[in-house]
Amino acid sequence: MIMQLILKLLSYIGLLLTVLPAFGVFYGFLSVGQHKTLMLVGMLLWFATASALMLKSQPR
Numbered sequence: 001m002i003m004q005l006i007l008k009l010l011s012y013i014g015l016l017l018t019v020l021p022a023f024g025v026f027y028g029f030l031s032v033g034q035h036k037t038l039m040l041v042g043m044l045l046w047f048a049t050a051s052a053l054m055l056k057s058q059p060r
Helices: 002-026 033-055
Strands: none
Touching: 002 033
16 A cells, blocks of 8 residues: 555656656756756656556456
8 A cells, every 4th residue: 555655656756757857958957967867767667567557457
């Protein structure tokens, strides 16, 4: 139960890291290099946690 909550939280953080850096570049807060790094980290975090959540939620 707690582990699934942590995975969901990390999954949402990963999704935010894929969306928010684009706005940071648009408004001039981030460089393109920082944008790419944050999006890569967000993508990896989301894929890892979303995959684990999908595996845990399958009926047995």
